[in-house]
Amino acid sequence: MLTIPKDLRDKIVTHARADHPDEACGVLAGPSGTDRPERFIPMTNAARSPTFYEFDSTEQFRVWKEMDERDEEPVVIYHSHTATEAYPSRTDISYANEPGAHYVLVSTRDPTIAEFRSYRIHENEVTEEPVTVVE
Amino acid sequence: MAIEVRIPTILRTYTDGAKQVEGTGSTLGELLADLDRKHGGLRDRLVDDGGLRRFVNVYLNDEDVRFLAGLDTPVKDGDTVTVLPAVAGGVL
Numbered sequence: 001m002l003t004i005p006k007d008l009r010d011k012i013v014t015h016a017r018a019d020h021p022d023e024a025c026g027v028l029a030g031p032s033g034t035d036r037p038e039r040f041i042p043m044t045n046a047a048r049s050p051t052f053y054e055f056d057s058t059e060q061f062r063v064w065k066e067m068d069e070r071d072e073e074p075v076v077i078y079h080s081h082t083a084t085e086a087y088p089s090r091t092d093i094s095y096a097n098e099p100g101a102h103y104v105l106v107s108t109r110d111p112t113i114a115e116f117r118s119y120r121i122h123e124n125e126v127t128e129e130p131v132t133v134v135e
Numbered sequence: 136m137a138i139e140v141r142i143p144t145i146l147r148t149y150t151d152g153a154k155q156v157e158g159t160g161s162t163l164g165e166l167l168a169d170l171d172r173k174h175g176g177l178r179d180r181l182v183d184d185g186g187l188r189r190f191v192n193v194y195l196n197d198e199d200v201r202f203l204a205g206l207d208t209p210v211k212d213g214d215t216v217t218v219l220p221a222v223a224g225g226v227l
Contacts, residue, residue, distance in 0.1 A: 025222070043222075052225035057192045057199045064219055065197075081226050089226050095190055097145045097220030 002076070002102045002118040003132045004028070004037055011040045013114045016080035016106040019045065023053040024106075028076035029067050037075040037102075045079075052091075053079045076118075078104035086115040088126050096121035102129070138166055138210050141217040142177075149177040163193065164206035166216065181218065182206065190221040 008028055016024045025045050028037035041063055046056040067073065077098060081089075086105035088096070096103060099122045107115040120127045137157040142150050150156050156174065160166035164182075171178035181191050186205055193200045194217040200208045210216065 023225075047223075047225075049225070052223070054221060054223035057194075057201070057219075057221065060192065060219060060222060061194050061197060061199070061217065065217075077222060079224060084226050089224065091226075092224035095221070095223045097143070097190075097222070099145060 001130050001132060002037075002104070003035075003134055004076070006133050006135055008037055008040055009116060009131075009133050011042075012078050012104065013106055013116065015042050016108050016114065019080070020108045021050045021082045022048055023050065023080050023082060025053040025055060025077075025079040027063065027074045028078070029070075029072040030075035032071050032073045035075060039072070050082050074098055074101050076104050077101045078106065080106045080108050082108050084109065086117045088119055088121060093121055093124055093126055099123075104131075137212060139215045140166070140170060141215065143219055145220055146177060146180055146218065149174045149180070159212075160210060162206065163195065163200055163208045163210055163216070166210055167206070190223055192219045192221050193217070194219070 023045055026042040029039040029041060030036045044056045044059055045053045047054045086107040103119045103121050105117050118129050118131045120129060137159055140156050140158055142154060158166045158169040160169050167178045167181060181188060187193060195203060195208055196215055
């Protein structure tokens with residue numbers, strides 16, 4: 001299960017809406033071992049594409065190093081789908097390389113209702129999990 | 136002295152869980168060959184016939200080696216090499 005503070009959920013949705021029709025992506029960092037997302041880190045989609053996302057490698061290095069120094073982990077890795085449902089694609093699954101992370105997908109295909117769903121992806125297996133939003 | 140190599144979680148099955156390993160070599164390619172002798176299979180996850188795999192990022196100190204000379208990038212004792220899986224995906 002993913003437990004996420006409401007303000008972080010809202011920031012992800014706002015980022016996804018702002019970058020629409022391109023895919024938006026980013027990370028929620030949290031203290032190692034807590035599974036608690038606390039810090040919102042929007043990332044540049046280096047692909048700037050409506051059908052693909054990729055973290056900028058230099059920015060990723062800086063962010064990962066900073067998390068390491070603060071003893072944090074990428075608790076959530078999020079990205080948006082802008083014309084399809086919030087479900088991991090084959091490509092999403094094959095490139096999912098953080099077995100400990102919650103993979104959050106937001107769909108912005110509907111301009112008023114954002115679909116917000118979370119998954120575990122490990123060794124090509126996708127498991128959807130409930131999302132609990134807390135104040 | 137040696138070159139320190141930081142290994143991401145997903146590849147620690149090749150290093151008995153170690154977050155950091157050491158190796159030697161004068162280029163990144165030689166370093167990865169040296170690591171593979173101690174941690175069999177690791178190199179294959181980073182390199183294919185065409186060079187570095189597309190969705191693996193390798194950094195020398197704080198620079199992506201793709202902006203240097205890839206596998207031919209010179210390395211020396213005291214350097215730190217960091218491996219990070221790229222974070223990517225798409226709808227197709």
